[in-house]
Amino acid sequence: MKVTIADYGVGNLHSLRKAFERLGATVEVTEEADRWVESQVLVLPGVGAFGAVLKPVAEVRELLRQRVRERPTLGICLGMELLFERSEEAPGVSGLGVLPGTVVKLPAQRLPHLGWNTVQHKEDGLFDDIPQNAYFYFVHTYGTLESDAALAWTVYESRIISAVQAGAISFGVQFHPEKSGQWGLKLLENFLTLSKESR
Amino acid sequence: MSLAKRIIPCLDVDNGCVVKGIKFESLREVGEPSELATRYEAQGADEVVFLDISASVENRRTLLDVVQRTAEKLFIPLTVGGGISSVEEMHATLRAGAEKVAINTAAVRDPNLISRCAARFGKQCVVVAIDAKRVSPQKWEVYTHGGRKPTGLEAIAWAHQAAELGAGEILLTSIDADGTQRGYDLELTRAVVEAVDVPVIASGGGGTPNDLYLALTEGRAQAALAASIFHYDQYTVAQVKDFLRERGVTVR
Numbered sequence: 001m002k003v004t005i006a007d008y009g010v011g012n013l014h015s016l017r018k019a020f021e022r023l024g025a026t027v028e029v030t031e032e033a034d035r036w037v038e039s040q041v042l043v044l045p046g047v048g049a050f051g052a053v054l055k056p057v058a059e060v061r062e063l064l065r066q067r068v069r070e071r072p073t074l075g076i077c078l079g080m081e082l083l084f085e086r087s088e089e090a091p092g093v094s095g096l097g098v099l100p101g102t103v104v105k106l107p108a109q110r111l112p113h114l115g116w117n118t119v120q121h122k123e124d125g126l127f128d129d130i131p132q133n134a135y136f137y138f139v140h141t142y143g144t145l146e147s148d149a150a151l152a153w154t155v156y157e158s159r160i161i162s163a164v165q166a167g168a169i170s171f172g173v174q175f176h177p178e179k180s181g182q183w184g185l186k187l188l189e190n191f192l193t194l195s196k197e198s199r
Numbered sequence: 200m201s202l203a204k205r206i207i208p209c210l211d212v213d214n215g216c217v218v219k220g221i222k223f224e225s226l227r228e229v230g231e232p233s234e235l236a237t238r239y240e241a242q243g244a245d246e247v248v249f250l251d252i253s254a255s256v257e258n259r260r261t262l263l264d265v266v267q268r269t270a271e272k273l274f275i276p277l278t279v280g281g282g283i284s285s286v287e288e289m290h291a292t293l294r295a296g297a298e299k300v301a302i303n304t305a306a307v308r309d310p311n312l313i314s315r316c317a318a319r320f321g322k323q324c325v326v327v328a329i330d331a332k333r334v335s336p337q338k339w340e341v342y343t344h345g346g347r348k349p350t351g352l353e354a355i356a357w358a359h360q361a362a363e364l365g366a367g368e369i370l371l372t373s374i375d376a377d378g379t380q381r382g383y384d385l386e387l388t389r390a391v392v393e394a395v396d397v398p399v400i401a402s403g404g405g406g407t408p409n410d411l412y413l414a415l416t417e418g419r420a421q422a423a424l425a426a427s428i429f430h431y432d433q434y435t436v437a438q439v440k441d442f443l444r445e446r447g448v449t450v451r
Contacts, residue, residue: 047320116202
């Protein structure tokens with residue numbers, strides 16, 4: 001199975017690539033937005049700032065939104081935030097709008113929310129065989145507090161949404177599965193399994 | 200359930216090898232970086248830090264190779280610091296596979312470097328490392344150039360300024376305590392934790408599980424970094440975490 005990782009031009013995609021390769025996928029990392037739209041399985045990674053990342057996305061926004069709804073996609077951290085309509089991080093910039101709502105600055109005294117925190121989740125699917133309250137690695141300042149699409153929750157001063165469903169086989173996770181050791185790899189494996197089954 | 204306190208083994212890297220100094224001097228080789236990093240991951244380390252203590256041009260290339268080799272095997276975050284002095288160098292280090300990059304001397308020389316890096320890569324990538332030396336009972340001075348050069352800057356004020364400029368995290372090392380294994384400077388740690396609204400990693404002096412416990416409780420740090428205690432197999436990360444868990448500290 002081929003996994004396409006969207007490269008917005010900054011940050012580190014090594015761990016993400018290696019994680020998918022370890023799980024037996026063929027990985028393509030590309031800056032070409034057309035390739036993101038056409039891809040079989042798409043990963044929107046979690047590095048950069050909301051406004052800066054949406055520049056390359058803007059041209060293919062409608063196509064990409066449609067694609068996320070229909071075909072397997074995993075948004076990680078910022079990649080999850082992009083699934084919403086807008087973010088307080090970049091007022092005036094439109095997100096993909098696959099899910100309704102606004103990404104907000106977390107109501108916490110100490111930010112970023114950085115480190116390992118526990119995740120409570122709806123069982124099966126993306127979290128199949130992952131225990132409740134397993135630890136995942138988070139590093140973010142913005143996030144989502146309410147969404148009908150929520151699949152998982154985490155408490156950092158207040159309750160935040162740590163995973164959402166954005167299409168039949170499309171998800172967003174606020175944490176970094178590629179940096180979350182054993183359970184992170186399991187989640188990526190589950191995503192690949194669901195993607196294969198959908199074909 | 201809540202955010203866990205982090206335990207972070209630190210690897211001082213010189214020309215591709217892990218070394219550990221006592222008070223920043225008398226270096227002694229202890230192993231191969233990517234091998235040690237993966238060993239720590241298996242023991243339950245929450246992150247790994249590489250500090251390039253040589254930071255010459257050829258060694259920079261060697262370091263990026265080491266970072267790349269390590270990042271390919273490691274499924275926990277890797278922070279890299281030492282001699283990074285520009286947005287471009289930070290970019291190269293992130294592209295090699297670091298999750299976060301620590302800047303120290305260059306940030307003191309040009310504080311706006313912090314803002315430029317934060318704007319480009321997001322503040323979560325930008326760690327400001329501060330090496331501080333006690334100069335009077337409640338006052339610490341910032342040193343740069345690997346702890347050799349006094350700056351005249353007061354450490355608490357500098358930490359506050361760095362966070363305001365866009366540091367996503369402060370890596371705070373006590374020069375007095377570093378390498379002694381006699382405990383962290385808890386007063387310094389606590390003063391910085393109270394002065395900033397970003398996470399603080401306590402560093403310098405961790406020699407026993409109880410030292411790390413004190414840094415995370417009395418010192419109130421979000422994470423504790425240590426080197427010798429782990430390198431020489433005095434304790435594993437798992438043993439330190441068991442010690443902390445038994446005393447009510449939330450750890451992964």
